Amino acid sequence: MKSLDRYELTGSQRILRWFYVLLLIVMGFTGFGQMPIFKRYYIADIPGMVWAANFYLTHYIHYLGAFFLLALIAYAILDYILSGRKNFNLTASAYLRIAFLGGIVVTGIFRVLKNLPDVVFSPGFTLFIDISHLGFMMAYLFSALFFLIIRSGWVTRKSY
Amino acid sequence: MPNKISRRSFIKGGLAAIGAVGASSFPVPATVRGAPQEELATLIDIRKCIGCEACVEACQEVNAPKFPAPKKPFPKMVPSRVKVSDWSETRDVMDRLTPYNWLFIQEATVIVNGEEETFTFPRRCMHCQNPPCADLCPWGAARKLKNGITRIDADICLGGSKCKVVCPWHIPQRQTGVGLYLDILPAFAGNGVMYKCDRCFDRIEQGKLPACIEVCPENVQKIGPRNEIVREAHAIAKEITGHIYGEKENGGTNTIYVSPVPFEELNKVMEKGPGRPHMKPVEDSMAHADNLAKAMVIAPLAGAAAALGKFYKFTKNGNGSEELRK
Numbered sequence: 001m002k003s004l005d006r007y008e009l010t011g012s013q014r015i016l017r018w019f020y021v022l023l024l025i026v027m028g029f030t031g032f033g034q035m036p037i038f039k040r041y042y043i044a045d046i047p048g049m050v051w052a053a054n055f056y057l058t059h060y061i062h063y064l065g066a067f068f069l070l071a072l073i074a075y076a077i078l079d080y081i082l083s084g085r086k087n088f089n090l091t092a093s094a095y096l097r098i099a100f101l102g103g104i105v106v107t108g109i110f111r112v113l114k115n116l117p118d119v120v121f122s123p124g125f126t127l128f129i130d131i132s133h134l135g136f137m138m139a140y141l142f143s144a145l146f147f148l149i150i151r152s153g154w155v156t157r158k159s160y
Numbered sequence: 161m162p163n164k165i166s167r168r169s170f171i172k173g174g175l176a177a178i179g180a181v182g183a184s185s186f187p188v189p190a191t192v193r194g195a196p197q198e199e200l201a202t203l204i205d206i207r208k209c210i211g212c213e214a215c216v217e218a219c220q221e222v223n224a225p226k227f228p229a230p231k232k233p234f235p236k237m238v239p240s241r242v243k244v245s246d247w248s249e250t251r252d253v254m255d256r257l258t259p260y261n262w263l264f265i266q267e268a269t270v271i272v273n274g275e276e277e278t279f280t281f282p283r284r285c286m287h288c289q290n291p292p293c294a295d296l297c298p299w300g301a302a303r304k305l306k307n308g309i310t311r312i313d314a315d316i317c318l319g320g321s322k323c324k325v326v327c328p329w330h331i332p333q334r335q336t337g338v339g340l341y342l343d344i345l346p347a348f349a350g351n352g353v354m355y356k357c358d359r360c361f362d363r364i365e366q367g368k369l370p371a372c373i374e375v376c377p378e379n380v381q382k383i384g385p386r387n388e389i390v391r392e393a394h395a396i397a398k399e400i401t402g403h404i405y406g407e408k409e410n411g412g413t414n415t416i417y418v419s420p421v422p423f424e425e426l427n428k429v430m431e432k433g434p435g436r437p438h439m440k441p442v443e444d445s446m447a448h449a450d451n452l453a454k455a456m457v458i459a460p461l462a463g464a465a466a467a468l469g470k471f472y473k474f475t476k477n478g479n480g481s482e483e484l485r486k
Contacts, residue, residue: 034298036320037349040242055296055326056445063452067459074463082471112453115446117290117411120306127316130300 020072024144027065031137033058066108073105088155093147097154100143103136199289199308201386201414202359202373203393204281207400208380211265211280215372215381216254219263219284222360222371226314227251227260228353230337235346242351244336256435257284259335259355263372266437268430270421279419279426282372282380283437284357285310285331286406286413289386292445293323293332302332302354308386308414311358316340318350328410328445329437332356386414393418411444 033052038044044053051057080088090098110129113119121129147153234244247253251260263284269276291310294302301317304310312323312332318341324332332354341350360370368374373381382389393404393416405417417439419426427439444450 034296034322036322036325040239042239055322056292056449059296060448060452063449063456067452067456070456070459071463071466074460075467076463078464078467079470082467083474112456115290115295116450116453117446120304123300123303123305123313126303127300130298134298 016072016075019068023065023069023072027062027069028137028141030058030062030065031134034062063112066112070105073101084155087158089158091152091154091156093143093152094154096143097140097147100136100140104133104140107133107136197306199306199386199414200364200383201287201308201389201416202370203382203384203389204380204415204417205382205396206279206281206380206417206419208378209265209280209282210378211267212377213254213265214375214377215282216261216263216265218371218375219357220254220261222363223262223358226355226358228314228335228338228355230335230352231342232337234337235342237351238347245334245352246336247333248335248337257331257333257356257437258435259333259353262355262357264436266430268421268426270425270429272421277421279421281417281419284372284415285359286329286409286415287357287359288410289412289414290410290444290446290450292326292328292410295446295449296326297323305361307361307364309359309361309364311361312354312356314339314353314355317353318344319352319354320350321354323354326445328442330434331437333435389416405439409442411447 029052032038034055036055038049039053044050080090107129110121110125111133114121114126114129228248230246230248232248234246237244245259247258247260250258254261254264256264263282265280266283267278267280269278271277287308287310288304289308291302291304293312294304294310297303298320299316299318300313302310302312302323317339319334319336319339321332321334324330324334333356334352334354336352339350339353341352344350360368360372363370369383370381373383382392384392390407393407396402396418397404400418400420402418402420403422405419405423406413406415417423423439430436430439432438
């Protein structure tokens with residue numbers, strides 16, 4: 001069944017969609033910025049991009065993005081439960097993306113917890129959450145690009 | 161060729177031996193024995209340090225098996241502006257931090273009561289309570305242990321030097337040509353391994369003292385539970401009308417210095433630069449992120465409240481769900 005087209009969205013849904021896309025771009029960029037590559041590969045040399053090599057700043061922006069992403073995800077889940085599921089079904093690609101997004105969020109939460117003072121995880125678990133956070137993000141990125149190409153959306157209209 | 165023993169090294173060796181015997185006669189604190197889970201801190205009373213460098217030599221000797229053995233020639237770096245860091249030909253450098261020297265003696269000559277006085281004191285990783293090097297390491301190679309040690313796992317580190325950049329004292333030092341990056345994309349990602357003091361984590365696991373503490377002939381350093389160390393530091397500072405460094409710096413560290421002279425004075429005159437950390441006041445580097453992390457708890461609640469508000473609005477208007485554009 002054909003998934004819902006973006007042009008069928010209302011104004012507020014479009015705004016939220018763009019907010020979500022923008023949020024993922026910012027999170028992805030600042031997430032990659034946690035690796036010391038922006039200075040090495042001249043990104044920070046682009047006029048106006050010197051901030052990209054400031055690890056504390058990109059980290060803070062990443063946290064800020066996480067704040068809004070958590071709010072948006074909570075909104076989307078509850079909105080779907082309360083009203084969306086009456087009329088729509090999630091597509092298979094949506095379930096896959098939700099799984100990857102869930103992985104990003106859960107490992108991200110543990111990463112934030114790890115960074116708090118007095119919270120110490122075992123070396124193995126620390127390594128696991130660091131690598132898996134990156135892994136889930138890469139999986140989400142590639143799956144999102146793939147589903148964009150094959151035009152597979154998140155929901156299909158229920159047929160009665 | 162016979163070994164030459166200079167007078168200086170003889171005195172130093174003698175003092176070290178006395179220190180080792182002295183230290184071994186002191187019981188290792190119970191909390192240090194057998195991989196303690198309590199946060200331990202070290203107290204460094206700089207009045208006692210005579211600058212003999214016995215601690216530096218002991219550190220090098222004990223940690224020699226952990227030192228890098230780089231493969232040469234180094235991989236060509238891309239882009240070419242990425243510089244290699246090679247200390248393998250200058251392993252005997254002792255007057256600054258290097259991948260082969262995790263502890264050095266810093267010196268400051270100041271005027272005390274109208275008289276010139278020189279202070280020497282060991283410098284190494286501060287082992288922060290909330291270490292930005294471990295928090296911001298993208299690979300989990302730098303980590304804090306429950307006993308207050310921050311260490312870098314040489315088997316995982318890619319040598320990106322981020323830990324050095326974010327460290328307020330720029331402590332970790334890089335050696336190129338060694339480590340995991342050689343097995344991944346040596347030209348394009350990574351540049352070796354970062355090295356720094358691990359406060360002899362392996363010796364502490366075995367119930368031993370860190371080498372620098374054990375060998376010190378003057379008992380300059382002491383290790384114990386952080387709250388006890390802080391209490392003792394304050395007691396000494398009160399007694400000598402002295403000053404403390406490391407208790408509050410960067411939100412708190414596990415290396416507490418006590419000095420009769422303000423640390424601002426010492427910092428002004430001591431040699432600083434690459435591999436020679438400062439002693440300036442340091443604000444908590446992770447404070448802003450930590451505050452935002454705590455605020456994240458309300459984010460899902462705000463999102464859920466917005467969804468409930470929307471649902472309430474639509475049900476009130478007699479419309480159970482938002483219609484899609486036709």
